[in-house]
Amino acid sequence: MITLRRLTKRYGDTVAVDGLTLDIEEGRVTGFLGPNGAGKSTTMRMILGLDHPTEGEALIGGRPYAAIRHPLREVGALLDAKALHPARSARGHLIAQARSNGIPARRVDEVLETVGLAKVARRRAGAFSLGMHQRLGIAGALLGDPGVLVFDEPVNGLDPDGVRWVRELVRAQAAEGKTVLLSSHLMSEMQLTADQLVVIGRGRLLANTGMAEFLARSASASVRVRVPDPGDRRTLTGHLTARADVTVEPAGAAEADELAVRGRTAEEVGDLAHRLGVRLHRLDGVPASLEQAYMELTARSVEYGAPDSNAAAPNPTRKTEV
Numbered sequence: 587m588i589t590l591r592r593l594t595k596r597y598g599d600t601v602a603v604d605g606l607t608l609d610i611e612e613g614r615v616t617g618f619l620g621p622n623g624a625g626k627s628t629t630m631r632m633i634l635g636l637d638h639p640t641e642g643e644a645l646i647g648g649r650p651y652a653a654i655r656h657p658l659r660e661v662g663a664l665l666d667a668k669a670l671h672p673a674r675s676a677r678g679h680l681i682a683q684a685r686s687n688g689i690p691a692r693r694v695d696e697v698l699e700t701v702g703l704a705k706v707a708r709r710r711a712g713a714f715s716l717g718m719h720q721r722l723g724i725a726g727a728l729l730g731d732p733g734v735l736v737f738d739e740p741v742n743g744l745d746p747d748g749v750r751w752v753r754e755l756v757r758a759q760a761a762e763g764k765t766v767l768l769s770s771h772l773m774s775e776m777q778l779t780a781d782q783l784v785v786i787g788r789g790r791l792l793a794n795t796g797m798a799e800f801l802a803r804s805a806s807a808s809v810r811v812r813v814p815d816p817g818d819r820r821t822l823t824g825h826l827t828a829r830a831d832v833t834v835e836p837a838g839a840a841e842a843d844e845l846a847v848r849g850r851t852a853e854e855v856g857d858l859a860h861r862l863g864v865r866l867h868r869l870d871g872v873p874a875s876l877e878q879a880y881m882e883l884t885a886r887s888v889e890y891g892a893p894d895s896n897a898a899a900p901n902p903t904r905k906t907e908v
Contacts, residue, residue: 592642617780662727672712716743804874812868
């Protein structure tokens with residue numbers, strides 16, 4: 587488990603991370619989201635002991651990273667795929683990591699096979715593509731078979747097959763009971779991958795909830811109702827419009843018999859139809875996409891949007907996240 591308690595990072599008058607308190611639990615993939623400059627990378631660096639908190643603490647299994655004697659056996663991380671010596675081979679890079687943590691050389695060959703780099707193991711890593719660098723970085727994270735994995739944008743540079751492979755890999759790691767913290771700007775992929783979502787904006791916690799709950803509470807979520815009888819449709823619409831946004835679909839169609847209802851759950855609509863004696867041919871909830879729900883939540887936290895963005899004006903005292 588990763589534990590954050592009042593985790594804060596200031597740079598002079600600039601607050602990069604502002605009092606984060608949460609638990610990132612084992613056995614699930616936790617997606618870590620936020621606009622550029624929100625403090626995600628700074629938070630990950632503090633978890634891994636690369637930056638020191640101004641206040642609060644970040645613990646892994648109840649201890650700060652610096653107190654772990656053989657860190658690769660307990661924590662695997664990928665923050666920068668190109669953070670390696672370019673003249674070393676892929677295998678040489680991993681061998682150096684393994685020796686520093688008492689990990690046998692045979693494990694190096696196992697993880698190279700796992701990430702699909704066994705055939706290029708002796709090639710200079712500096713000549714690798716971005717996607718190959720990502721795979722090598724993931725191999726390094728897996729090297730000690732740790733119980734905690736921290737990945738920052740691990741699918742950058744990967745083709746669709748590679749993206750799916752990362753998804754299946756991290757979900758398999760979580761299924762083994764490991765803690766997985768995953769940052770990505772690819773919303774459609776995050777929706778397929780994460781069980782839990784942590785969203786921050788301007789260094790503060792905006793949400794910490796399950797994926798299904800996060801999507802269901804979005805204003806973009808709706809309920810689709812098909813009412814074959816025009817009279818029943820008018821009756822149901824009349825009772826719904828007082829507390830919900832109701833539109834008829836397809837819009838403008840003379841024979842439209844489907845309603846899109848926002849502001850009520852499928853259960854509430856179904857119960858109301860039952861009380862009114864309205865016959866339904868369809869009743870199901872349509873959750874928002876993660877992109878829609880995320881944009882709603884973070885609209886006021888975007889610092890580096892386009893000039894016509896509806897986001898609040900940037901705060902000049904904030905530090906750009908790297």
